[in-house]
Amino acid sequence: MxxxxxxxxxxxxxxxxxxxxxxxxxxxxxxxxxxxxxxxxxxxxxxxxxxxxxxxxxxxxxxxxxxxxxxxxxxxxxxxxxRPAAPTSAPVETASVVWHADLTWVAVAEDQGRLNSATRRFLSKVNTWLPRRRGVCVPLRERSLEIFGDEKELESWVLGPLFDPDRLSFELLECEPCWPPVEQRIFGDADWLIIENYTTYVSICRVAARRGFEGRIVWGSGNQVGTRLSALAAEGDRPVRCWYFGDIDAGGFRAARHACVRAEQLGFDAIAPARGLYRLATIHGSKRRVRGNGRASQELIRWIHTWLEGTLATIAAEVAGAGDRIVQENVGIEVLETVNSISDWFAVED
Missing domain, CATH: 1.10.10 (Arc Repressor Mutant, subunit A)
Incomplete structure (x- = not known):
């Protein structure tokens, strides 16, 4: 409607x-x-x-x-x-490509019918660029801009099968990953807890230090959480178990879903919601529920139910679906100090 x-x-x-x-x-x-x-x-x-x-x-x-x-x-x-582009009336035949010597595996995949149109377009641009290599290594986004006219294009491919061994590589493309620094506090080698907003990250770090938390707390930086996880993976860091806590609204759950997708791409175990912290947000933020920046789509609402589960998911989905928000700053230092155990930040029963 x-x-x-x-x-x-x-x-x-x-x-x-x-x-x-x-x-x-x-x-x-x-x-x-x-x-x-x-x-x-x-x-x-x-x-x-x-x-x-x-x-x-x-x-x-x-x-x-x-x-x-x-x-x-x-x-x-x-x-x-x-305005949406008008649909094309008929598919255009793709021109044949003479693949560069470093892309012989592409020719084989093409002959076997294993290249979809998007992958073929991507690889064709790489193929056009390869003869222009100059022996200069540059940051990933600079090379992406040169090859594709889009500084972020390469980032969407480097975690996929095209960068498996003996295929594309940073060396071949004469570039290197260049991720922003990760704001984090490392207390030990146990679980990771990713926090969407910086203020809540600071508060949770302070309480975690006093309570003897033995894991790592990471500032996810909202929609930039994918780059933060990629940066950690590039350093060889991998969580034993990873939790996430963000705002209860459409934007917060889009960021959480993005974190889950990137974790899967990096080969991490699935990111779980810090249900205890989300529960605290619903309790202490119910009277501070405000209008948000848009309603969650039906697809996102279904994801919220799958990820959070139970009564907590029902409450969160209703807030996000109405276009409202409960910010995670409701779970401040004083609220965190009322929790008996750090384990109660994570898994809780409905």
């Missing part, structure tokens, strides 16, 4: 009729305001616009930028909307 249907219809109309595919946010807001004069007086105006935009994106009527957002007011809104 479309949320804010009047606003959504006005926004969809301006996107469909705009002279260029990318429609600036100012034009989107003007279209919405043209059908609802309450924009200036309404305190939830941006939230209503966000609900309409989210509905259109879920229906495939608009495309949203991955990172760019207007943060001049809350909630943040995408800095532009993009």
């Amino acid at each position: 479309t949320r804010e249907p009047v606003l959504a219809e006005a926004i969809a109309s301006v996107v469909a009729g705009h002279p260029i595919r990318r429609v600036p946010l100012k034009d989107v807001l003007a279209a919405a305001a043209s059908v609802d004069r309450s924009a200036v007086a309404s305190v939830d105006w941006r939230s209503r616009v966000l609900a309409a935009i989210t509905s259109l994106a879920e229906q495939g009527k608009v495309e949203l930028p991955k990172t760019r957002a207007d943060v001049t007011a809350l909630p943040p809104l995408p800095s532009y909307l993009q």
Whole structure:
């Protein structure tokens, strides 16, 4: 069901009729305001616009930028909307490629029909670049920008089968991983606990030090958690067991899911939710529940139920599905000090 249907219809109309595919946010807001004069007086105006935009994106009527957002007011809104590209009428035959000598394994895979179109496009660009090697090793994102015109493209492939032994390698591409430093406190060799937000990371570290925690606490840095895990893996670090604690909202669970996916790509054991900490957040944050930056999709809600499980999952999914949030800062130092044992931060029964 479309949320804010009047606003959504006005926004969809301006996107469909705009002279260029990318429609600036100012034009989107003007279209919405043209059908609802309450924009200036309404305190939830941006939230209503966000609900309409989210509905259109879920229906495939608009495309949203991955990172760019207007943060001049809350909630943040995408800095532009993009009209979906028109589908092509017929598939285009792929031109044959003469594979570089260092990519003979690709030719074999192609002959055996084991290359999908995305993989073939990726490898074709590598193939075009290989003769231009200059014997200079550069950071991963610089090489990715040179080969693909996208500084992050290589990162999405380096953890997959194309970088198995005797295939692609950093040496072949004359680059090296360059991950940001990881903020962490190492108390021992036991479990890892990944914390989404920095303030909660600091508080948990302080209490963990006083309580004799014997593992490692890592600041996940929200959506950057994938790079943090990759950096740790590059140093040869692997957790015996890994837990995660973040905000109870759509964004927090997207970050948690991203951490789980990256852990699987790195060959780590599955990341488990720190259910005791999530439980504390629901208890102490229920009266501080606020409007968030968008509702969780049905796909994400199903993931929340699978990952958190039980009554706790039901509560969290309801919060995220309503577009609300309970921030993890509700579990501060004073709350943590009321917990009898550090083990109660983790596995708890409903």
